[in-house]
């Protein structure tokens with residue numbers, strides 16, 4: 001059973017050892033996290049788990065052994081896990097979030113980002129669970145920042161379009177749900193390629209080769225731990241106040257291009273940055289991106305919700321396991 005409240009334990013008494021079923025002290029608030037194997041989902045799982053919630057995470061290809069393996073396109077499996085676990089809150093992090101993959105596989109991306117999100121919202125409504133659907137700043141075209149929740153979206157690429165359709169599918173099926181829009185993420189990664197921020201690290205640390213870096217698109221790199229905290233705070237607020245619902249924005253507040261992030265990473269590790277070259281032209285390759293989709297976060301701030309880790313501290317914590325040159329490691333940490 002998912003999130004069961006009994007556990008088998010081995011009890012040793014003089015002369016024998018017994019297998020006994022014992023009640024375990026499980027927190028009464030239950031949260032289900034989709035995409036718990038992904039960059040954001042891992043942080044969300046940890047945040048709830050460490051703050052007195054009974055958290056169950058779902059993954060798909062990477063689920064075993066820590067998480068439940070559920071294909072979100074399988075509506076029967078989704079119905080069963082929700083019926084069995086009866087979560088109070090569902091944080092829906094699973095998505096196809098790579099813009100270039102969405103352009104090349106639009107049907108598969110739409111199934112996950114739109115249809116599966118709508119279905120999850122319906123299932124959540126069926127048991128009265130509060131659903132938080134994670135969305136993106138790419139729903140905006142980036143021509144008139146900062147964006148409030150009430151501003152009209154106009155996504156430039158298919159990824160942004162599927163996420164916006166996902167928002168609509170969620171709110172149509174569940175009018176008590178929340179949509180949380182966030183910008184580019186970084187944090188503890190399994191591989192540097194997992195985040196558009198951490199992927200720059202090798203270009204920064206291998207300073208024998210010059211590297212072109214985008215200096216056109218304005219970004220607001222946001223730590224997954226901060227988003228995870230915002231999700232938990234939002235869930236806890238909602239447990240006390242049913243009027244907490246609808247669309248919200250959360251973002252880091254340090255505006256940087258990729259070139260500026262790369263320089264900040266170099267600075268955080270005392271590495272050289274003279275080999276990094278800023279490219280100020282609009283990128284011509286890949287899916288279109290908004291120039292500046294800065295999110296106005298005042299709605300959440302007014303609710304007393306939020307957390308922001310300074311970029312240099314957050315990126316240093318995330319990247320140090322990938323530092324190649326041990327001499328720098330000594331400079332930075334000893």
Ligand SMILES: NC(=O)c1ccc[n+]([C@@H]2O[C@H](COP(=O)([O-])OP(=O)(O)OC[C@H]3O[C@@H](n4cnc5c(N)ncnc54)[C@H](OP(=O)(O)O)[C@@H]3O)[C@@H](O)[C@H]2O)c1
Nearest residue numbers: 035037038039040059060061062071072094095097184185
């Ligand atoms: N990353 C960013 O910079 C960024 C920026 C703005 C918004 N967002 C949004 O934040 C959310 C989380 O993004 P992320 O970067 O954490 O994504 P991610 O690391 O790419 O993780 C995607 C997750 O989706 C799961 N998944 C994929 N197909 C599935 C299926 N058919 N059934 C069930 N689960 C499936 C994956 O599970 P397996 O790996 O186990 O298969 C994985 O856990 C997304 O909604 C994304 O749109 C991300």
